[in-house]
Amino acid sequence: MNNPIISLEGVEKRFGSNLVVKKMNLEIAEGEFLTLLGPSGCGKTTTLRMIAGFEEASAGVIKVEGERIEDKEPFQRNVNTVFQNYALFPHMTVFNNVAYGLTIKKVPKPEIQERVMEMLRLVQLEGFEKRKPDELSGGQKQRVAIARALVNRPKVLLLDEPLGALDLKLRKQMQIELKRLQKKLGITFIYVTHDQEEALTMSDRIAVMHDGVLEQLDVPMEIYEHPKTKFVAGFIGESNIFDGKVTDKKDNVLTVQTEAGMMQVCGADFEVGEEMHVAIRPEYMDVSKTPVEGFDLPGTVKDFIYQGTVVKTALDIKNGQEIKYSRFEQDTDIAEGNQVYVYWRPEKAVAIKKSM
Amino acid sequence: MNNKKKKNMLPALAMAGPVSVWMILFVTIPMLYIIYISFMSRGVFGDVVYKFSTESYKTILDPTYFKVILKSLKAAAITTILCLLLGYPLAYIIAHKPKDTAAKLITLIMIPFWTNSLMRLNSWLLLFQTSGPINNFLVGTGIVKEPITFIYTDGLVLIGLITNMLPFAVLPLYSTIEKLDKSLIEASADLGASAATTFMRVTLPITFPGIFSAIILVFIPSLGIYTVTDMLGGGKILYIGNIIKNQFGAIRNWPLGAALSVLLIVITMLLIFIYTRFAKIEDMEVV
Numbered sequence: 288m289n290n291p292i293i294s295l296e297g298v299e300k301r302f303g304s305n306l307v308v309k310k311m312n313l314e315i316a317e318g319e320f321l322t323l324l325g326p327s328g329c330g331k332t333t334t335l336r337m338i339a340g341f342e343e344a345s346a347g348v349i350k351v352e353g354e355r356i357e358d359k360e361p362f363q364r365n366v367n368t369v370f371q372n373y374a375l376f377p378h379m380t381v382f383n384n385v386a387y388g389l390t391i392k393k394v395p396k397p398e399i400q401e402r403v404m405e406m407l408r409l410v411q412l413e414g415f416e417k418r419k420p421d422e423l424s425g426g427q428k429q430r431v432a433i434a435r436a437l438v439n440r441p442k443v444l445l446l447d448e449p450l451g452a453l454d455l456k457l458r459k460q461m462q463i464e465l466k467r468l469q470k471k472l473g474i475t476f477i478y479v480t481h482d483q484e485e486a487l488t489m490s491d492r493i494a495v496m497h498d499g500v501l502e503q504l505d506v507p508m509e510i511y512e513h514p515k516t517k518f519v520a521g522f523i524g525e526s527n528i529f530d531g532k533v534t535d536k537k538d539n540v541l542t543v544q545t546e547a548g549m550m551q552v553c554g555a556d557f558e559v560g561e562e563m564h565v566a567i568r569p570e571y572m573d574v575s576k577t578p579v580e581g582f583d584l585p586g587t588v589k590d591f592i593y594q595g596t597v598v599k600t601a602l603d604i605k606n607g608q609e610i611k612y613s614r615f616e617q618d619t620d621i622a623e624g625n626q627v628y629v630y631w632r633p634e635k636a637v638a639i640k641k642s643m
Numbered sequence: 644m645n646n647k648k649k650k651n652m653l654p655a656l657a658m659a660g661p662v663s664v665w666m667i668l669f670v671t672i673p674m675l676y677i678i679y680i681s682f683m684s685r686g687v688f689g690d691v692v693y694k695f696s697t698e699s700y701k702t703i704l705d706p707t708y709f710k711v712i713l714k715s716l717k718a719a720a721i722t723t724i725l726c727l728l729l730g731y732p733l734a735y736i737i738a739h740k741p742k743d744t745a746a747k748l749i750t751l752i753m754i755p756f757w758t759n760s761l762m763r764l765n766s767w768l769l770l771f772q773t774s775g776p777i778n779n780f781l782v783g784t785g786i787v788k789e790p791i792t793f794i795y796t797d798g799l800v801l802i803g804l805i806t807n808m809l810p811f812a813v814l815p816l817y818s819t820i821e822k823l824d825k826s827l828i829e830a831s832a833d834l835g836a837s838a839a840t841t842f843m844r845v846t847l848p849i850t851f852p853g854i855f856s857a858i859i860l861v862f863i864p865s866l867g868i869y870t871v872t873d874m875l876g877g878g879k880i881l882y883i884g885n886i887i888k889n890q891f892g893a894i895r896n897w898p899l900g901a902a903l904s905v906l907l908i909v910i911t912m913l914l915i916f917i918y919t920r921f922a923k924i925e926d927m928e929v930v
Contacts, residue, residue, distance in 0.1 A: 341829055368833045374826040378848045387844075388834035439834065 290353070292317040292442060292475050293338060298347035300333050300499075307333050309499040311347070315477065317442070320469050322478045322486040325496035326522070331479045332371075332447055334496070338477065339368045339445050352442065367436035368445045372452070373428045375420040381407070381431050382416035388439040406434040409468070426457050433468070443475040450485065462488050483523050487511060495519050517639055520566035527572070527610040529565045530641075533557050540633050542581065546606035549583040550630075554638030564639040569599060571635035572612035574621070579630040586610065588625045591617055602629065674908070681901035689895025699902035708886070712906070715883035718797075719866040722804040723812075726861045727854065729805070730812035734853075737813075738820040749817065756810045764803065764874040768794055795877035803871040811860040819853025820846075855918050863911050883907065 291314035300308040308330040315321050323331040336342040337349060340356060349356050351364055367388070375384050385406055389399045407413055410430035420428055429449060436444055449465075450458045466489045469476045480486055486493050487507045494504045497518045503510060514520035520528055531545030541554050543565055552565045574586075586602035589609065597613040600621075604610055610629070621627060684696040702708060737748045755763065770777055771793035778790040793799050823846065831841040847854075869884030878885070883903060890900030 339833060341833075368830070370826050370830060372824070372826060374824065374830040376827060376830075376845060376849075387831070387836075391835040391840060435830075435834070 288314045288316055290317070291315055292319075292352055293477070294348075294350045295334075295338075296348045296350075298334070298337065298344045298349055300330070300337060300342060301345040307499050308337070308344075311499075311501050313494060313501065313504065315443075315475060317475055318473045320466065320476045320478065320489060320491045322480060322490040322493045323496060324480060324483060324486040324493050324522075326481055329496040330499040331481075331496050335368075335445050335447055335477060335479050338443075339366060340364060365442040366445060367439050367441040367443075368447065369432050369436050369449045371447045371449065373420075373432040375428055375431055375435070377420050379419075380416060381412065381418050381420070381423070384420070384431055385416075385435045385438050387435060392439075402438055403434075406438040409437075410434045425453050426461065429453065429461065433465075437468075437472070437474070441474065443477060444469075446476060446478045448479055448481070450480075458485070465489065487523075495522065497522070513637055514566060514639065516642060517564045517566070520564070520637060520639060525569055525611070526566040527569065527612075529608075531563065531565060533559050533561045533563060535559065540581075541638060543638075547584060547604045547608055547610075549581075550636070551581040551633040552636040552638045553634045557638060557640075562641045564641065565636055566639055567631055567636040569611050569613040570597075572610075572629060572631050574600075574602075574612065574618070574627040574629055576621070576625075576627060578628050581633070582628065582630040584629040586627055586629055588621055588623050588627060590623060593617075602627065604629070677901045677904050677908075680897055681905050683898050685896045685898050689897075691897050696898070699896075699898040702899055703902055703906060708903075711881050711886060712883055712903075715866055716910075718801060718804065718882060719862050721801060722808055722865045723858055723862045725801075725805050726808050726812035727816075727857060730809055730816050730857060731854070734813050734816035734820050738817055738823075745817075745821070749814075752810050752813050755806070760807060760870060761874070764871060767799075767803065767875065771799060794875065795879050797876075797880060800872050800875045800880060800882075803875040804865050804868070807868070807871055808861045808865050811864070812857040815856035815860060816850070816853045819850045819856075823849055855921075859914055859918060862914065866910065867907055 293313075293315040295311050295313040298308060298311040298313075299306065307328075311330075311334060323334055325331045333342060337344050338351075338356075340359070343357065351366060356364055376387065379387070382403055385403045386399050389402060394402070403416070404413075407416060410433055412427060412430050412434065415423070415427065415431075420431070423431065432449070446465075450461050453461060462485055465476075478486075478489065487510075490507055492504060492506055493510050495502045495510065495518075497516075503515045503519045505513075505515075510519065510523055514523060514526075517528060520526045529543070529545040529547055529550065531543040531550070533541050534544045534549075535542035536557065536559050539553050539555050541552050541557055543550050543552060543563065545565070550565060552567075554563075557563060578585075584604065586604040589601040589603050592599040592601065592611075594613075597615060598617045599611045599613045600618065601609055601611050612629070680691060681699055682695055682697065684692045684694050684698060686692040703712065733752075737745050740748065769775055772778070773790045773792065773794075777793070781787045782790055827845055827849070828841055831845045832838075836844065867884050867887075869882070869888045872880065872882040872885055873888070876882070876885075883906075887900050887903045887907075890896045890903065
């Protein structure tokens, strides 16, 4: 990447004997919307806090615009943060909250007035400038927090689960608003969330983290369609994952033997005899009443789960595992207790290397 | 509608009733009685003569008494300021310790508070007296030639007051500082503020209610307290508390003692009034 705005090189963070971020390498392009995604405790917030300058890296180098940030105070960086709980100053009005950064920098008063009002217009909070934070709803507080950070015209905006406290409907609406705002202003956003749907909706690229390790860094579609690790396959969306061993390889089509039975998957750099994982999305699976060539994956229909847009069918398979496949409408020719054979188009399944 | 309201009042009355009766019997009535007595006159034999008089209030304005009142106010004010200056950093440090360490430190601050203050003050007298261990040490090591007079001085009284009152400052300060959301401090730094600016514009204003509670909890008792001034001042140094005590005791001028008490009550009420009005201070005007 040419001139990344932020780069992490071998960054680690240790709290006591606990290594919470491990050998993290990451480059973020200017104007990019990058999401750090992972379950709680995966190190995503710590990574963000290191970029913000609230935590010092135990090892490695963090650079903003090519300069090491270790030597700079938080206020010397062109980086601002939107906090998880908003962190609005309770004793200040909305106006003063937003103006805070500018008054610290001793910007002339007429300019403060102008920039704050412009920012409040941008986040649709005109007329709220005299209110105190405790007179605002969650969504409004969120907008103030964003305005307070953006008014300083940062190059990079760090957002730590900013929508976590909002209800589902408001969260969806704010996701779209935030994404539009980011596109309009062209500012780099680094966004921390544990909500994979939020990450898929908003991000240009997603960095999936697990146990302090960056598991995969890619565009949302690649993350969803071609997960590179077993964790990513399981964490993003729904997947049925099988552990098995390659028994045959023909033109990149691998035949894999698992405890549940035999299956096929496309994969290039796998050897016969290699242990690996196969992941398949519920929507790509098919069932037949008779065995299908290349597959030997019998299952018993357990039940049908109606979910509005799709109907999921749960099957019990040989190794005692329960797998699910989804359809837009319920299959009419099979019923609970029926024996079926599961199969799929080998290119729709994902072959995953066994992790070390 | 009216009936319903009355019904809803019952549980509240049942709960607040006993304590109200208690407060009326043992606080309101005695206070009203004090005010009443303060407008009576003193009899020849030190009894209260029930005849209206403003004599006691005039006496308060007499320079001898007025000086003592001013001196007491000054001592209480200095005590309060020093308790704040010592207590705020202490409370701040404790509030930023891990929870279990903080609990232990708070306990340490409370321990002197649990020991009998008369015993503590007596041990001070023994320690600081002319032939006490501190003076013996100072003279013995040749740091000073003559023993220093510590006891029965304004300085020792002040130190005694501060020691006695410090927990009352630390506790409310600790509880407000401890509640202060740490992310506010980070947000302020993130927006470019130095540590000093963050303290002045975020920490201090948000913890102001705690500061005011500390002021009230320290100022009011140190204005009226007489044990510390009596013992460490040796009865030679008079503060308003000692005078009130003497008027009701040895001197037997109840109306004057009552008038001085009323003065203390008025000062207290004034402070509480200011507290309720200004405990929430606003941020400075930006534009």
